[in-house]
Amino acid sequence: MSNEAGRVTVAREGEETKILLPPPAAVLPTSRSTILLVDSVDHNRQYLKGMLKAGPHRILEAKSPDEGLQILGREVVDLIIADLVLPGIGGLEFCRCVKGNRKTRLIPLLMMTNVQGIENEVAGLESGADEFLLRPLHPTAVRTRVRAMLRNKKAIDSLEEAETILFSLAQTVEARDEETGNHCERLAALSVALGTTLGLPEDDLIALYRGGFLHDIGKVAVPDSVLNKGGHLTEQEWAVMKSHTWVGEGICRPMKSLAPVLPVIRNHHERWDGSGYPDGLAGEQIPLLARILQVADIFDALTSKRSYKEPYTVEEAVALLRQEADNGWRDGELVSVFCAMVQQPDFNCRQSDLLPVAAWGGARSEDEDARKMRESLVRMSREVLR
Numbered sequence: 001m002s003n004e005a006g007r008v009t010v011a012r013e014g015e016e017t018k019i020l021l022p023p024p025a026a027v028l029p030t031s032r033s034t035i036l037l038v039d040s041v042d043h044n045r046q047y048l049k050g051m052l053k054a055g056p057h058r059i060l061e062a063k064s065p066d067e068g069l070q071i072l073g074r075e076v077v078d079l080i081i082a083d084l085v086l087p088g089i090g091g092l093e094f095c096r097c098v099k100g101n102r103k104t105r106l107i108p109l110l111m112m113t114n115v116q117g118i119e120n121e122v123a124g125l126e127s128g129a130d131e132f133l134l135r136p137l138h139p140t141a142v143r144t145r146v147r148a149m150l151r152n153k154k155a156i157d158s159l160e161e162a163e164t165i166l167f168s169l170a171q172t173v174e175a176r177d178e179e180t181g182n183h184c185e186r187l188a189a190l191s192v193a194l195g196t197t198l199g200l201p202e203d204d205l206i207a208l209y210r211g212g213f214l215h216d217i218g219k220v221a222v223p224d225s226v227l228n229k230g231g232h233l234t235e236q237e238w239a240v241m242k243s244h245t246w247v248g249e250g251i252c253r254p255m256k257s258l259a260p261v262l263p264v265i266r267n268h269h270e271r272w273d274g275s276g277y278p279d280g281l282a283g284e285q286i287p288l289l290a291r292i293l294q295v296a297d298i299f300d301a302l303t304s305k306r307s308y309k310e311p312y313t314v315e316e317a318v319a320l321l322r323q324e325a326d327n328g329w330r331d332g333e334l335v336s337v338f339c340a341m342v343q344q345p346d347f348n349c350r351q352s353d354l355l356p357v358a359a360w361g362g363a364r365s366e367d368e369d370a371r372k373m374r375e376s377l378v379r380m381s382r383e384v385l386r
C-alpha cells in the first residue's frame with residue numbers, strides 16, 4: 001500500500017484499486033486580524049503596537065518596504081499601516097507596489113507621516129493609500145480608523161468568498177456534463193479574444209471572461225437524466241433544459257459585482273432572427289456580450305470531440321459558423337470578425353492557456369500572466385482588423 005497526497009493506492013492480486021482520501025483539513029481562519037506595520041523607526045512601531053494592544057490583532061513588523069513586500073508574499077494580511085518616509089523605494093512606491101499587485105491590492109493601506117503639508121497627503125492618496133493620518137497620532141483616532149478599515153476588508157473578503165463559491169459551483173456543473181472537458185476555460189479565452197479584437201473596454205472583457213465560466217451555472221437545476229440524455233428531449237425535458245438561462249441569472253443576480261454578466265447568462269441562447277430563448281430577442285436587442293459568447297460557444301463545440309463526432313477542423317467550423325449566420329441565427333458581422341481571428345496562422349483555438357484561468361478577477365494567476373495575455377490579444381486584434 002502506498003500513500004500520496006489525497007490518495008491511497010491498495011495493491012491487490014493482479015490489480016490496483018485507487019481510493020480517494022480527503023485532502024488535509026484547511027487551517028481554520030481565526031477572528032484575529034493581521035496588521036502589518038511598515039516603519040523604519042522602532043519607536044514608531046512600538047507606539048502603534050501599544051495603541052492597538054487591546055484589539056484582537058496579530059501584528060507583523062517590517063523595517064523597510066522590501067521586508068514588507070516579503071511578508072506580504074507569504075502572509076495573509078488584513079491591513080497595512082505604513083510610514084510615508086521609508087528607506088529604499090520609499091513609502092509612496094511601496095504603496096504603488098501593494099496596490100499594483102493583484103494579490104495585495106485589496107488590502108487597505110493606512111499611511112502615516114509627520115511631514116506636514118497637503119501635497120504629501122495628496123501624493124499618498126494618489127499612490128493608492130486608502131487613508132492618511134498625520135502625527136502626532138491620537139490613540140482613539142487610530143483605533144477608530146483601524147476598526148473601520150478592517151470592517152471594510154471583511155466586507156470585501158465575504159464578497160470574494162461568495163464569488164469563489166459561485167465559480168466553484170459553475171465548475172461543478174461543467175464537470176457533470178460528460179462532454180465538455182475544459183469548455184469553460186476555452187470559451188472564456190475565445191470570448192475575451194473576440195472582445196479584445198472588437199476593442200471592447202476592460203470591464204466588458206472581464207464580464208466576458210466571467211460569462212465563460214458562469215453562463216451555464218443554471219444547469220445545476222437540470223437533472224442528469226435530462227442533461228446527459230443521449231436522444232431526443234421531450235417537450236417537458238426541453239423546457240427544463242431551457243430554464244438554465246433564467247435560473248442561472250437568478251443564482252447570480254444577488255451579487256452586485258456580477259451585474260454585467262447577467263445578460264450573458266440569460267441571453268446566450270437567443271438567435272439573431274428571434275427564434276432563440278428565453279426572451280425571443282432579435283438582432284441588436286440581444287446583448288452584444290451574449291452574442292460574442294454564443295459565437296465562441298458554437299465554435300468550441302464544433303472543434304471539440306464529442307461522443308457522436310470527431311472534432312471539426314478550423315476551416316470546417318468556420319464554414320458551419322458562416323452557415324449559421326446565413327441562416328439568420330447569428331450576428332453575421334461578429335461571425336466575420338471571429339472567423340478572421342481564428343484563421344490567423346498563429347492562433348491556437350484549442351489552447352485554453354491563451355487566457356490563464358482566473359486572469360480576470362481570480363486569485364490564481366499572476367499580474368505578469370494577465371499582462372502578457374492582454375498584450376498578445378491586443379497584438380492579435382490589430383492583425384485581424386488590419
Ligand SMILES: [Fe+2]
Pocket residue numbers: 215216244268269
Ligand atoms: Fe447554455
